[in-house]
Amino acid sequence: MNSIIEVKDVTFTYSGAQRHALERVSLAVAEGEFVGVIGPSGAGKSTLAGVMSGAVPHHFTGELYGACLVDGKDTCEVTLTDVSRLVGSVLQDTDAQFVASNVRDELLFGLENFGVTRDEIPARMQQALETVGIEDLCDREIATLSGGQKQKVAIAAILALRPRVLVLDEPTAALDPASSTLVFETLREVNRSAGITVVVIEQKVALLSEYCSRVVVFEQGKLIFDDTPRKVFSHGERLREIGVDSPRVARVSNSLAAAGLCEPGGPALSVDEVAALVARIVGEGVRGAVVEGACAVPVVPSSPCDSSIDGDSVVAAASSARTGEPVARFEGVGYSYPGGGASVRALDFEVFPGEIVGIVGQNGAGKTTFTKLLNGLLKPAEGNVVVAGLNTREVPTSRIARHVSTLFQNPDRQICKDTVLDEVAFGLLLQGVSLDEASARAKATCERFGLPLDEAPFSLSRGQRQMVALASVVVGEPQIIVLDEPTSGLDYRECMTVMETVRDMAAAGSAVVMVCHDMEVVSDFADRLVVMANGEILGRGTCADVFANDGLMQSAFVEPPQAIALAKRLAAEVSPAFAGLSEVSDIVAVSKELACRA
Amino acid sequence: MLNVIDYMPGDTLLHKLNPVVKVALAASIIAAMFLTNSYAMLVGLLAFTLLMGAYAGVAGRLVVLMKLLVPLALILFVLQVLFMRAGTPVFGFATDEGLITGSKACLRLLGVATPLLLMLMVTPLGDLANACVEKLHIPYRYAFTFTTALRFVPIFSQEMTAIMEAQTARGVEYDTKNPFKRMRLMLPLCVPLLLSSVGKTDATALAAEQRGFYLRTRESAYDRHPFVARDYAAFALCVALIMLGVAF
Numbered sequence: 102m103n104s105i106i107e108v109k110d111v112t113f114t115y116s117g118a119q120r121h122a123l124e125r126v127s128l129a130v131a132e133g134e135f136v137g138v139i140g141p142s143g144a145g146k147s148t149l150a151g152v153m154s155g156a157v158p159h160h161f162t163g164e165l166y167g168a169c170l171v172d173g174k175d176t177c178e179v180t181l182t183d184v185s186r187l188v189g190s191v192l193q194d195t196d197a198q199f200v201a202s203n204v205r206d207e208l209l210f211g212l213e214n215f216g217v218t219r220d221e222i223p224a225r226m227q228q229a230l231e232t233v234g235i236e237d238l239c240d241r242e243i244a245t246l247s248g249g250q251k252q253k254v255a256i257a258a259i260l261a262l263r264p265r266v267l268v269l270d271e272p273t274a275a276l277d278p279a280s281s282t283l284v285f286e287t288l289r290e291v292n293r294s295a296g297i298t299v300v301v302i303e304q305k306v307a308l309l310s311e312y313c314s315r316v317v318v319f320e321q322g323k324l325i326f327d328d329t330p331r332k333v334f335s336h337g338e339r340l341r342e343i344g345v346d347s348p349r350v351a352r353v354s355n356s357l358a359a360a361g362l363c364e365p366g367g368p369a370l371s372v373d374e375v376a377a378l379v380a381r382i383v384g385e386g387v388r389g390a391v392v393e394g395a396c397a398v399p400v401v402p403s404s405p406c407d408s409s410i411d412g413d414s415v416v417a418a419a420s421s422a423r424t425g426e427p428v429a430r431f432e433g434v435g436y437s438y439p440g441g442g443a444s445v446r447a448l449d450f451e452v453f454p455g456e457i458v459g460i461v462g463q464n465g466a467g468k469t470t471f472t473k474l475l476n477g478l479l480k481p482a483e484g485n486v487v488v489a490g491l492n493t494r495e496v497p498t499s500r501i502a503r504h505v506s507t508l509f510q511n512p513d514r515q516i517c518k519d520t521v522l523d524e525v526a527f528g529l530l531l532q533g534v535s536l537d538e539a540s541a542r543a544k545a546t547c548e549r550f551g552l553p554l555d556e557a558p559f560s561l562s563r564g565q566r567q568m569v570a571l572a573s574v575v576v577g578e579p580q581i582i583v584l585d586e587p588t589s590g591l592d593y594r595e596c597m598t599v600m601e602t603v604r605d606m607a608a609a610g611s612a613v614v615m616v617c618h619d620m621e622v623v624s625d626f627a628d629r630l631v632v633m634a635n636g637e638i639l640g641r642g643t644c645a646d647v648f649a650n651d652g653l654m655q656s657a658f659v660e661p662p663q664a665i666a667l668a669k670r671l672a673a674e675v676s677p678a679f680a681g682l683s684e685v686s687d688i689v690a691v692s693k694e695l696a697c698r699a
Numbered sequence: 700m701l702n703v704i705d706y707m708p709g710d711t712l713l714h715k716l717n718p719v720v721k722v723a724l725a726a727s728i729i730a731a732m733f734l735t736n737s738y739a740m741l742v743g744l745l746a747f748t749l750l751m752g753a754y755a756g757v758a759g760r761l762v763v764l765m766k767l768l769v770p771l772a773l774i775l776f777v778l779q780v781l782f783m784r785a786g787t788p789v790f791g792f793a794t795d796e797g798l799i800t801g802s803k804a805c806l807r808l809l810g811v812a813t814p815l816l817l818m819l820m821v822t823p824l825g826d827l828a829n830a831c832v833e834k835l836h837i838p839y840r841y842a843f844t845f846t847t848a849l850r851f852v853p854i855f856s857q858e859m860t861a862i863m864e865a866q867t868a869r870g871v872e873y874d875t876k877n878p879f880k881r882m883r884l885m886l887p888l889c890v891p892l893l894l895s896s897v898g899k900t901d902a903t904a905l906a907a908e909q910r911g912f913y914l915r916t917r918e919s920a921y922d923r924h925p926f927v928a929r930d931y932a933a934f935a936l937c938v939a940l941i942m943l944g945v946a947f
Contacts, residue, residue: 160905185909197902200843200910202706202850206825213919214911222921242705244853262910476868502870513895514858514865517887531870559894573869583868 140319141344155184189264249280344594435483459627731944
């Protein structure tokens with residue numbers, strides 16, 4: 102096999118670190134492959150990207166054992182620049198990757214440096230821009246672009262250099278689902294038409310399973326799975342243990358296989374496949390022997406309206422919580438930024454104690470503006486925002502903070518103290534709680550989260566820093582919790598810890614408003630949804646209703662989560678019993694039951 | 700606010716001049732500002748700069764910047780008047796010489812800052828760096844450092860705003876009216892800002908190296924900046940400005 106990259110038994114320890122970032126990793130990537138890399142945070146994924154692109158050992162120093170051969174050359178023996186001729190890498194933070202202030206200069210930089218001839222440069226630039234589909238952005242200033250556009254510029258700037266391998270570190274971390282899909286479409290195009298090998302680190306499992314020809318899974322520096330997506334995601338249980346999610350469709354077919362309703366082994370990886378699978382199971386019934394075990398579940402009435410499945414009971418609980426007074430209210434709120442940008446108009450909204458409301462929509466729809474109006478960082482230009490009885494226009498933001506706590510996407514902007522304990526207690530002190538009481542409460546909260554009290558927050562991992570920020574929110578027992586992309590940059594396990602804590606807070610009576618791109622998280626945790634587009638509220642309702650509304654989803658450019666898309670498909674093609682389901686477990690239960698009756 | 704010094708696209712003669720010539724022009728206005736000693740010349744040079752700005756379509760932004768500079772100029776004026784003891788008293792402790800040097804210092808401050816800002820507004824940073832490397836033989840690494848620093852200013856100021864918002868949202872009183880209290884509250888923010896900027900700069904260094912930064916020579920740049928007739932004319936203007944400065 103002609104491997105373009107061969108990682109041979111590599112062990113790497115960053116200088117000053119206690120633990121190996123990578124441990125005895127061997128991996129050969131053949132020319133033309135599309136490899137996805139996944140694993141919980143701190144598993145060594147970025148280090149692997151560094152090893153492949155030569156940043157380890159040329160830029161990041163430490164102890165390196167083993168070797169990485171790029172096109173047969175040991176990366177230790179050639180310069181970083183030489184490795185870069187073959188391996189182009191796209192960093193996680195595109196702002197840091199850019200070297201110029203406009204798109205044209207950004208593309209020119211590498212071409213000029215690598216000595217591409219003057220005659221060839223225009224064609225190369227044109228081709229790179231066309232491949233990524235951003236010809237129209239050529240003369241734009243980079244600062245004026247959206248996150249998705251920046252990511253494409255970063256990719257185009259590397260593509261223009263015609264590397265043989267493209268290594269990307271979480272290119273979609275800051276993007277909405279639609280832009281993420283576009284980035285992967287671009288990568289597929291590059292991979293197929295230009296034959297460029299792609300290695301991409303990614304947390305979004307649905308994208309990995311759809312686009313990659315091979316998935317490798319890391320845990321604590323070790324490579325634990327290396328196979329086709331189908332084979333890798335058949336290990337759903339093991340993946341979940343280490344903190345890696347599986348696509349929802351794979352979960353459905355894995356559960357069906359576990360119940361003995363279909364062959365175990367290769368799970369379905371797309372809605373089409375699993376729909377066909379369920380249709381087969383339900384249609385033909387199942388061989389008697391298997392059905393015995395599978396049908397031990399209580400029989401659910403087939404009419405969806407009086408079914409007692411979880412999805413409906415959650416909705417019922419949420420609507421009963423609505424009897425109290427709303428804790429925050431928007432009345433015809435409008436706001437526009439002085440310099441232009443995502444302005445919002447005519448927002449009417451109420452949130453009640455104990456409920457979790459998800460706000461969904463594309464990047465730039467006005468979701469963040471909405472949250473800033475709620476926590477008082479922005480004062481409405483029209484209408485009123487009343488939070489815990491206070492009109493935000495009349496009260497300073499720092500006073501509103503006593504009632505509203507915000508968890509931001511980037512915890513590092515929140516953290517400013519030297520120890521975890523001080524950090525968590527800080528918010529309480531600002532609220533006027535006495536030092537003794539604040540320390541005691543902070544200590545209790547930190548212990549609940551298992552956080553080290555005396556460590557410096559900045560020495561912790563990204564996921565733990567987010568937990569510190571979350572602890573500072575929880576400790577204040579706020580009436581309203583605002584979450585702005587609380588799970589981006591977190592692995593599956595950290596994401597679940599954060600969201601379960603939030604759910605506990607809601608159960609204790611806090612109202613939660615969250616902005617989140619991950620529709621799976623939204624559909625798992627939110628009681629109801631508000632859909633935004635172009636600064637306006639397009640629609641609202643329960644998760645199931647909103648996600649089932651095709652017209653609404655399309656006009657807001659939101660992709661419904663896989664489980665809901667699947668339920669809808671099954672309701673139309675197989676049985677109305679699937680209508681309105683949103684959870685993997687419900688779909689599995691209904692499939693089982695229908696199979697038993699067939 | 701800081702992005703008022705960003706490049707403003709346009710196709711006026713001023714935009715089309717070679718970036719090196721624009722630097723020379725700004726430098727000669729500044730030189731003339733320091734050489735001259737007459738009010739007429741100081742005011743004239745300042746007016747000349749503003750007129751050029753108006754011609755290039757950036758007058759609005761120049762005025763915004765002037766508004767920021769005027770308080771600084773006034774502080775300078777007051778200090779000069781306080782400490783300049785020579786000359787005859789006019790009123791109170793202010794002497795005529797104090798008033799004269801003070802007002803000239805004011806004009807010079809404005810006259811030095813505006814040509815430089817004007818130049819930045821009408822020149823894309825990349826062109827400026829490349830032209831300086833090509834014509835002035837400045838090593839590319841210095842040009843790159845300079846452009847990167849300027850490019851980072853808005854990025855860091857966004858980061859700072861985001862940090863302040865996050866802190867306000869948790870109850871730190873950045874929205875206080877008292878400026879001294881605000882300053883004191885801002886100090887702890889230096890840590891997160893510093894950490895994120897060090898991380899960003901390191902990543903930029905890596906990204907630049909991975910795109911052949913060390914291979915770059917003076918001949919690498921794709922865009923060339925040859926001097927043409929209008930550039931020579933502008934050079935003549937530079938010489939004339941300096942001579943005027945010396946004469947008056």
